[in-house]
Amino acid sequence: MALLFPAWTCVMGFILGAFVGSFLNMAIYRLPRGKSFFNPSRSFCPNCEHALGAPDLFPILSWLLARGRCRYCDQRIASRYLWVEVLTGSLFAGVWFKYLTETYDPLRAGFSAIMIACLIAVIYIDWELYIIPDELNAAILVTAIAFQALQGNLHGALVGGLTGWGILFGIVLLGRLAFGKDAMGDGDVKMMRGVGAFLGPWLTVGNMAIAVVVGLIGGIAGILIANRSKGSGEAEAANDDDEPMPEATPVPLVLLAGIWYLLCLDVLALFIPPLNKWVHRYFPEESVEEEDDWKPGATTIPFGPYLAAGALICILFGAPIESGLKRYFHVAPDVSSTSEP
Template identity: 25%
Template sequence: MTPDVLIVIFAGVLGLLVGSFSNVLIWRLPRRENIAFPPSHCPHCDHRLGVIDLVPVASWLSLGGKCRYCRAPIKARYPVVELLTGLGYAVIAMLFPPLTVGWGALGLMLLFTLLLVGSAIDLDTFTIPDELTLPGVALGLIFGFLNGRAGVGTLPDFAGAVQGALLGAGLLVAINQFGSWVLRRFRERSYPELPIGYQQISLGLIAGAWLGPWWGTGVGVLSAAVNMAAGRVIRVPEWLTLGGLLLSLVLGSAGTGPGMILMVQGALAAAGGVSLVAGVYWWLRREPEDEAAGTDSAEEPYDASAMGFGDVKLAAVIGAFLGWERLLVALVIAVFAGAILGVAQLAMKRENRVKFGPYLALGAVVALIWGQQWVSGYRQLLGL
């Protein structure tokens, strides 16, 4: 066997093992449980599982999908997650040979696990844990740095990872901001967050359009600092921020200011920056009693929202690992898949919410495999 074939096989076996651990994350993260202690045990009888009970796929098949000790049924999702992870890792090792792309291949495998675990949790709980997304963004930036040092042209370097993370979060949160504004029939938010939240993100949008991403992010963070110093929310009207952004883009298209394209890029990147700052702040501010109860202040009143904030952070993860061009491909795939499959989901389950995380993950996998060819073909079509 050639070294590349051996690496693909090794990657597949590694994926099976990581898939087994992924099942632990899927079960424990939503429940705020320690992912290492206690050791693996049956959720029904609490009996500690031995090594023979934890062999990926094989243990489930040999036990007939039931616990060895209490005979309670074990979900088929366990071997499915293990098989998908093994297959995903093998495909990544085949398309992005580690001997060629170096650490970048490991980064893509990590991204695949984050997407799979986040999707499974989203399907169960309508949430995507910060413990996955926010460290995932940081890891994407680290692998971007390693890609840059290794000269891996097919994957983003550090600057590309930063741009991808900011634009990923910014694009999703901008959709949420305008969608939520429409859902509220253009009324102001009744429950703005203190000290940082959607109002500061909207402020980052308009400030970033005129001042660029970093100054725009700074304006949003400064607004949060003012709120913190005042001990209350200093309202920033959305007719001024979101309405002002629309007017700014009209002016930009007419040749005023930096120009419409740069204004859009600056607005989205700044909004993404403020979103990630807000995400980290609220993650660190989570109350211990909320963690113990398995809630995150979910019973507090809230304004209508077009999209979950977990999706915003997941888009940042995708952008950090894949870059902004593949991120756009992922988002287009996610929107089409969500439009088709989401309608069927709503019809069958009679739910009024679509779990968008799995569609984002599906789009990211498609973009990972075919995104670069599609982007190159699009550039050739435009003569770029």
């Protein structure tokens, strides 16, 4: 069956991923800002808001041929639009090769592609705006449960989800008790609940380890860059660390939130308007107000993008990562239940 898709067909995976990346660019802009996906129905320039035509919507090539500028207002278009399409295309090509060429597992290929799309959106939204929309976290959880149900592995989904939730919520609670401030956003807890359900417990631990290493490197690099900017006389950057931080969440509310996310009631609230309205009295919805003046300091580093990056690595290289973890902890691999992501 592997011969059905020879290696060169990975190009098709790249093209498909690039088109998905084009949609993700729209989602990355609209979703956290509360803008409808259907009104306007066509993509538009974020600067002049002119509707884009067919020549503007071809992934990668449109940005390159226009030299990163809008054809209507001549303003620069962020390079993020290009890199999202390139990254999504590359990861889809990797999934195509691993699960349609190297092995033949179309079910895993399809669900891995959906997870990759959600995680790329998480990376760019959280990196820019320091939030992870509830809709994205719900999509990650639903995708994970659906995949594991079709695999007949709901037990693995349950244990993996508990592992992801437990590690992240433990950090949130201990950080609040030990340091008197919020150590991590709730969006990270909700994301790892769904990611853990998809990856299973072993790869969830591996995901966390990768995120810590990558986050440490990225955090140090970010601080060095910020300090260099301060040294060059950028007064605004120099004052970033003076911005007041939001008040710490009361401990009883932290505990209530942990139980709420454990029971997945936040996902139900998205589909039950009265429940959604009630819960947002206590758990403000993660969205962006255009007039928000808060500016993160140099040491304000979102951990969500690193968690999502670790998950992407585990999706593509899960088997050797899980095998390595089990060897490290001297656990005999269970051939019948070893997860493949």
